[in-house]
Amino acid sequence: MTTKAREQQSFGENPVDVRETDHYTDEYVKGFVDKWDELIDWDSRAKSEGTFFIDKLRELGVKKVLDVAAGTGFHSVRLLEAGFEVVSADGSPQMLYKAFENARRRGHVLRTVQADWRWLNRDVHGEYDAIICLGNSFTHLFAEHDRRKALAEFYAMLKHDGVLMLDQRNYDGILDNGYDSKHQYYYCGDNVSVAPVHVDEGLARFRYQFPDESEYFLNMFPLRKDYTRKLMKDVGFQQIDTFGDFQQTYKDQDPDFYIHVASKAYQEED
Template sequence: MTAQIPANPASVEDGAAQYVQSLVDHWDELIDWERRKAGEGGFFDALLSGTGARRVLDAAAGTGFHAVTLAEAGYDVTAADGSLAMIEQTARNAAARGVELPTVCADWTELRSHLDGRFDAIVCLGSSFPHLFDAAERATVLREFYEALEPGGVLVLDHRNFDAIRAHRYRSSGNFYYCGGVQVSVAHVDAERCRFRYEFDGEVTHHLEVYPVLADELAGLLRTAGFESVERYGDFRAEFDPHGADFIIQVARKS
């Protein structure tokens, strides 16, 4: 079975629409929470703790892995996602683990109208930001994140290593992000569009399309949005092979 994707995805809503129920039902299988937690080695907890953050917004909660684990670590977390099916699964996963977690289904371009106050940190993980195909919308969303942060707050945003993908030098290791033994491959890539293929047990197949943002390109967008500094990590390391990392993590600080 193949998920239906919009012919010309161009907005937050279209990106969220790719997460049909059949894909959401398999998402925790794709992640494997325990293996992913071990692979991350407490990176995000240590990063946020180092900034003094307490109130955290997970702006791309998915099925809730980071929102729940950060809440378990003692942070005051609000979970948001543009996909209703995803945020409903977040709520179920939080309840199953005995975690109280406010959840919001919200378009990033109208994020602050759905939230109460500002946050010390925003995390936007799982290569979610590249679901924005429109350049103006990418700028708008980053500014929305900026305004939702307290002064001195941080935005932690990750994306697949599209520099490597666009150079045709990428292979998903399965060691850090998608640890459940699901096969993830690049079906197509050009300067404007990247299509990933997900195979579950060799039977259920889905495709997701994203904009293949380059690392320097995103860092420039973050600075244009007002962030004063941007740090970069590859697979949780400050020193990394630019064509060897699965994911790039960018940490931007508000002045």
């Protein structure tokens, strides 16, 4: 494949027919990855989410973290700077390269590994106090058996009292009421437009437009909140707390994003 080809996305003649888990590697082309930090804006995102993840992990006594959707390294670097031991994984080699360079410019050396969540134990070694899967990344899995397999792999890599932190867009709101975003969390870049161009129960196709008039697309599965929680319960997580835009109390239609904090620790019935 030529460099030019790697910089162009390809969805075929009918983009809304693309509903395959493995296609995400073709979506994160070099041109899109190079603009990813422009999209999320590290400083603005750090301000919007505050120390939510750092505080939760410290509260749970976490020391060793596996970031399974490292992207360009935002959360991996933040956790490193907060004193956690971090291993950074991603399915996209372009993202991992960018993450490593971002960390190096900030004086850190990331421990990176390219990994497919469905075979995480094959590609990544060790047990972890916590696994984080952030940035709406879990929605790249289109088949239910892929989602169950990935969650089972996360569960297996956690220590007996480990915790999984997984986030997602509020797809319930998008599916039931249409798209409306405060543009305050996650994608905080100025003059960057993010909006769906097609939504049904099996596909949310988002367009990302940048100030230089370039545009890219991601095809994602629109996970409903309670469905995600049920999958976590099914693979064995004992307690699941769900936050809306980092708040414990919220109205279901209000949050742009949900964050699920799922504990593996065994809980005896009353």
